[in-house]
Amino acid sequence: MVNNLEETIYSNQQMKKMLTDMMLIRSFEEAVEKLFQEGKIPGTMHLCIGQEATAVGACAALTDEDKITSTHRGHGHSIAKGAEIKPMMAELLGKATGYGKGKGGSMHIADLTIGNLGANGIVAAGLPIGTGAALASQMKKKGYVVLCFFGDGAANEGAFHEALNLASIWNLPVVFFCENNQYGMSGPVKEMVNIEHISDRAKSYGIPGFTINGNDVIEVAKATQEAVDRARSGEGPTLIEAETYRWRGHSRSDARKYRTREEEKDWRNTKDPISKFKERLIEESILTEKEFLEIQKTIDTEIHEAVSFAEESPEPSLDTLEVDIYV
């Protein structure tokens, strides 16, 4: 993969947008984490802090008509696909103004109008569903491509294998995008698979597979673009494995006994997708430090407004309990 920004196909504007989206995701999740600690968010949440480049890079290759399926760790996917953060935040607080009217929560944020077919509480469930959405695209000649996000852990579910095979034999316009953040809830990928790269599994299904640096947003965007182009031109599915790292614990309570603090520090200090990309943009005079601070300021305001919106929004009324069970 090419790492020189001058050779990228992206305009300065597009690259600044990628940086901004990554920063928005991180700030959103830092706010979520704080609200959770304050007891304002019920249940649990799975943060993707440290993994922002996979969501943003992958979605940069998609059009508004293209679709994604997401995972339990889906805030980043949602934002990168264009979700509004006010109804996202409201959903996390269980409010009536949320994407799911307070009924779904963090693990079930969806917005079909922007092509987000939903986060999912069931590991690997998004792969067959995404395959089906790609089938609809093919049958109705819609031209859209579907990108399925999933984790390294999900690659050990039968659903992963069955979906890849089906998508391959039917030549469907789908991109299987694995965010390999090195662990499931605790299971290290090194112990849970006996191959070097999850992308090697593509061979078994007769489709191309690549492993890329998931913390380099440009590399992610370019690799995804190639896969999306293949899918759109009728050449079928691709498996992309993007290597990354989740900085936080798996969910609300995680003593992180399955990994070392040194390893965490190394990923944080030397491979942070946001500060790395920011430095590159500054080095190549695409961005100034001042602009960066301004972007952060705008984001802070946006987050602040989203939190206020969510906090001031009404709870869903009890009469909605049995609404939307059937059409």
Add this chain to the structure above:
Amino acid sequence: MREITYANAIKEAMVQEMRSNEDVFILGEDIGVFGGAFGVTSGMLDEFGPERVRNTPISESAISGCAVGAAMMGMRPILELQFSDFVMIALDNIVNQAAKMRYMFGGKTHVPMVVRLPSGSGLGMAAQHSQSLEAWMAHVPGLIVIQPSTPYDAKGLMKTAINNDNPVIFYEHKGLYNSKSDVPEDEYDIPLGVADVKKEGEDLTVIATGIMVQRSLQAAEQLEKEGISIEVIDPRTLVPLDKETIIESVIKTNRALVVYEAVERSGYGAEIASLIGESEAFDFLDAPISRLGGIATPIPYNPSLEKAAVPQVEDIIEKVKSIVQK
């Protein structure tokens, strides 16, 4: 006696069985260093090592089928699924394989495995992490179904489950894991098909399962103050079911209410209600048999909606009054 939590009571039974029987082992996702999603297996890896505390990939289909095969060949696996909702992915192995194997093979094999399923709502985990689908399991011939409501029962029933030669579905309630009660350190078992009268009473029999046993006992306390005395029965095992204890109680109190968290429609409470209706207790009834179960909705995320979806203490009180004061 010392008090321990429901989670630790389950662990203690597993640990004691693993110490005394080499064939017993546990497999599941994140049950090693992580200690399980709810901490039930914490420390077990240190004592028994990775051979017998097998941390698996996220592969419910493979690990459940693997438990079936190992059980057929003389092992006694305990399978931990992180949330009972994920049993859907393991169901073929449990329902089409484990449950019927012995019957289809003319009695020539048996499948001694325990499937541990953390179930229930109340934790804000929404629709895919909060279900109570024990009726599905109870419907399948060949499966034993256990649903303990106290640490004491959980420990004794887990020992029974591990030593039973059939596939056993062991429903744990996530909302009970931290509840405490007196539990003997020594090993003991609680037989299958023996209900426990958790509280004696005169005016009405409540048959409750899972976390509803605790809620019914709380309701009983408040009702007592208003002069209404209810008997609370916990069947503890759904399959086999202790019919006698339920029927005798209803003959004594002349009124019956079945309380369960699962969706009321087609839930296991319907089975209990019809059992009473078909029994000699029918002639003693002073009021129609009633059910109080969950609303027929997926479990919502918002905490107020979530509470409204399943019976709460106040709902039980109100329902009891509506029957007794008629």
